[in-house]
Amino acid sequence: MKQNRYRIQIEQIEDTKGQPVSRDSLSFEIGNHDDVFHIVELMLAREDFDKNTSTAFAIGLKLFSEVMLENKDHPLFEDFKPAFVQFMKKLKSKK
Template identity: 35%
Template structure:
């Protein structure tokens, strides 16, 4: 079942220029909120970077899958797939364990 999302990106501080905003709808084969929770449980990144990493990875991964026949993405498929398998295989650990 595809999951549907609305993504919003808003500049918060960019000097004197007018702040820009981007909003777009997207579909993903995974529940991105669940992915964020699973990555957070592994404590592979600081807590304040987990959502940023997970959302970026899932948005990029979905585009890569949609365009897997494009030579631009073909080279990355195996490498990104191996990275994701390695990430999934990591054991859950507490944030204290991650610092040790």
């Protein structure tokens, strides 16, 4: 399957007490069959959440769903897959 390639980078800027954190960032590359930037735009247009939350939700969901898709026969997803399919149908049906 052809995939778009992405580099994901995350950096912790504060701890739970609001104190600055000096830690190396985490970066990795991953493929996804969807245009993740387009998915983010669609989520922002829905106005379900604020901009940061919509962006985090869209990216997190796409990362998770691609792992699940690529490992669909893994026993870890066996019980979860039917609920996830229903969730995605509901998400896609709401304009």
